[in-house]
Amino acid sequence: QVRLVESGGGLVQAGDSLRISCVASGRTFSIYHMGWFRQAPGKEREFVTAIMWTDGSTNYADSVKGRFTISKDNAKNTVYLQMNSLKPEDTAVYYCAATPYAAQWWSAARYFDWGRGTLVTVSS
Numbered sequence: 825q826v827r828l829v830e831s832g833g834g835l836v837q838a839g840d841s842l843r844i845s846c847v848a849s850g851r852t853f854s855i856y857h858m859g860w861f862r863q864a865p866g867k868e869r870e871f872v873t874a875i876m877w878t879d880g881s882t883n884y885a886d887s888v889k890g891r892f893t894i895s896k897d898n899a900k901n902t903v904y905l906q907m908n909s910l911k912p913e914d915t916a917v918y919y920c921a922a923t924p925y926a927a928q929w930w931s932a933a934r935y936f937d938w939g940r941g942t943l944v945t946v947s948s
Contacts, residue, residue: 825836825849825850825851825933825939826848826849826850826851826854826855826895826922826936826937827849827850827851828847828920828922828937828938828939829843829844829846829847829849829920829935829939829940830844830846830918830919830920830939830940830941830942831844831846831847831942832844832845832942833918833942833943833944833945834943834944834945835945835947836910836944836945836946837896837907837910837913837946837947837948838910838912838946838947838948839910840910840946841873841906841907841908841909841910842907842944843904843905843906843907844860844894844900844904844905844907844918844942844944845902845903845904845905846858846860846901846903846905846920846939847868847900847902848901848903848910848922849881849901849918850858852901853928854922854924855877855922855923855924855928856876856877856878856923856924856925856926856928857874857875857876857877857922857923857925857929858877858894858896858903858920858921858922859871859872859873859874859875859919859920859921859929859935860872860873860874860894860896860903860919860920860924861904861918861919861920861921861932861935862873862914862917862918862919863869863917863919863941864913864915864916864917867916869919869932871886871930871931872884872885872888872892872904872905872918873888873892873894873905874929874930875895875896875903877896877898880895880896882894883929883930885930887891887896887913888907888914889935890894891908891909891910892906892907892908893905893906893907893908894906903920905918907944910944911946912946912947913946913947914944914946915944915945916943916944917942917943917944917945918941918943918944919937919938919939919940919941920938920939921935921937921939922935922936922937923935923936923937930935938940
């Protein structure tokens with residue numbers, strides 16, 4: 825099992841930037857991808873971005889491409905999500921997740937370990 829703890833959420837204004845973090849512990853050797861998902865009130869959880877734990881390859885949802893950047897620090901077992909040009913529609917609880925699978929990194933069903941989430945609120 826991989827334990828994940830997110831931090832860094834908060835209230836910002838539209839156009840602002842925010843960085844959230846996720847620290848992994850436990851069976852980190854089993855991680856193939858780390859992902860960020862988000863869930864807005866009344867909506868389903870959606871994929872935001874993922875990073876390959878070994879070589880750092882990244883993928884993004886179209887809605888955040890060019891504005892969000894995922895990165896990692898393997899020495900600290902930490903994944904970061906830098907969010908720029910935030911919009912009110914980015915308001916959601918952001919979850920960090922880990923999967924041992926190489927394929928379907930966009931699918932929440934492939935992720936077995938999840939953090940409790942951190943709330944990001946973007947005011948207009």
